[in-house]
Amino acid sequence: MYDSAFKIKAVQLSKERTNISELARELGIKATLLYKWKKEFEEFGTGSFPGNGKMKLTFEQEKIRELEKKLKDAELERDILKKAISIF
Template identity: 45%
Template sequence: MTQRRKRYDRQFKVSAAKVVLSGEMTVKDLSEELGVKDSTLRRWACECEEMGGGAFPGNGPSKINKDYEIVKPEKKVEELSARARY
């Protein structure tokens, strides 16, 4: 039987990261209280510290490859132009 992956909203992650960063509780104690792995809490704290308000933007990759976004429409235009010539 497969286990579903738990998902946490941005506010939950930020709040947990702030508790870790402030030192109010140890990572181990907070991990047990929240039911989240301690390695996950450490990662959230690092992301929050590095990215500040930009941490945990949502689903999917946090970085968008802008070059790909530009190339993709250009390729589509080339394909349509090639079809129109025939």
């Protein structure tokens, strides 16, 4: 519904303002939605609001996903080499 640039700008504005409800009214959104965006931005930073159904991951989660992929690739390579050794 709202693009990530709008959400990020709304969060930035909310940091400059004291009355979040008033800001939300000015932006045409509910205050609860603005609070939700603010919380998400605090947790994920620039990775917030990726869109297209992609998961938001913290740095640690992304690193774990990357390492799990490398491990799976290494295990596959090991299994292939084991089969090759048994042939010779």
